[in-house]
Amino acid sequence: MRILITGGAGFIGSHLCERLLADGHEVIAMDNLSTGSVDNIAHLAGHERFHFIKHDVTSYIYVPGPLDVVLHLASLPSPVDYLNFPIQTLKVGALGTHKTLGLALAKKARYLLASTSEVYGDPLVHPQPEDYWGNVNPVGPRGVYDESKRFAEALTMAYHRYHGVDTRIARIFNTYGPRMRADDGRVVPNFVCQALRGEPLTVYDDGSRTRSFCYIDDMVEGMLRLLLSYEIRPVNLGNPQEMTILEFAHKVLEVTGSSSGITFVHPTDERTKDDPKVRCPDITRAREVLGWEPKVLLEEGLRRTVAYFRERL
Ligand code: UDP
Secondary structure, three states, rough: EEEEEEEEOOOHHHHHHHHHOOOOOOOEEEEEOOOOOOOHHHHHHOOOEEEEEEEOOOOOOOOOOOOOOEEOOOOOOHHHHHHHOOHHHHHHHHHHHHHHHHHHHHOEEEEEEEEEEHHHHHOOOOOOOOOOOOOOOOOOOOOOHHHHHHHHHHHHHHHHHOOOOEEEEEEOOOOOOOOOOOOOOOHHHHHHHHHHOOOEEEEOOOOOOEEEEHHHHHHHHHHHHHHOOOOOEEEEEEOEEEHHHHHHHHHHHHHHOOOOOOEEEEEEEEEEHHOOOOOOOOHHHHHHHHHOOOOOOHHHHHHHHHHHHHHHH
């Protein structure tokens, strides 16, 4: 297949590029490099089936030739990034989704939207099944990301219903692994880099919020299975092993063997406003429809992630 991946130089995008090339497809990675990096795809340069186009998907997209698949991953998924670039975040979720859906329609390509667990906001149903509609504060600081993805899902379904575009919606929960940006502000790179530098791990507030972390290889497998399935409804992809952020900090200290301590920080900026208190995917649908569930244990995934950051630091 000939496949376009927006956000192809990002964390998840670059792993997808690699996997799709290995599976024999032709891959066109598109990225404006605002948070993605050519370092993530440098090893693919020169591959005869790999192309890179530097472009911002909020502007009209031109791709010469046929396309079988459009994967729309371009986004600013780190809370620190979307708090710093709120308007760009809204634009990529809204205008970028519109442009990429228009492209999929014109090329008669299958379309996959990388959506997010953030559509559930600060959830009142736990764990979160796909038919839960969520609890999002539209005017809070996280609203720029959450609402852009909720709009993106609505637009994707509208293109499916009105234009008959063959669409898929992946609701991606916290994912980690090599090629996350060391400074993207999310908990995995923060804790791993702090542990490796011998600095205390910055646990926000009392560390009682929960998350569930999925290793990148499992996520890529889930996304490809969804792409190749016939499931039009949104599908949660994530690891249901839930833990508190404090427990996660201890896990990072254990895996790195670091003597860094833990410090409790109370951010005074908007970083933790509307921060979901709990988050855990109900992956019943993914299990039933895709025959998928995560395989990589947290210790193993963390070891690989730590090795990556150790080399870079
Ligand atoms: N967090 C933390 N210390 C950090 C970074 C994040 O305690 O240095 C917390 C954050 O408040 C949230 C959780 O870890 O409760 C996960 O945050 P992240 O930014 O990774 O992504 P989110 O799951 O909120 O989208």
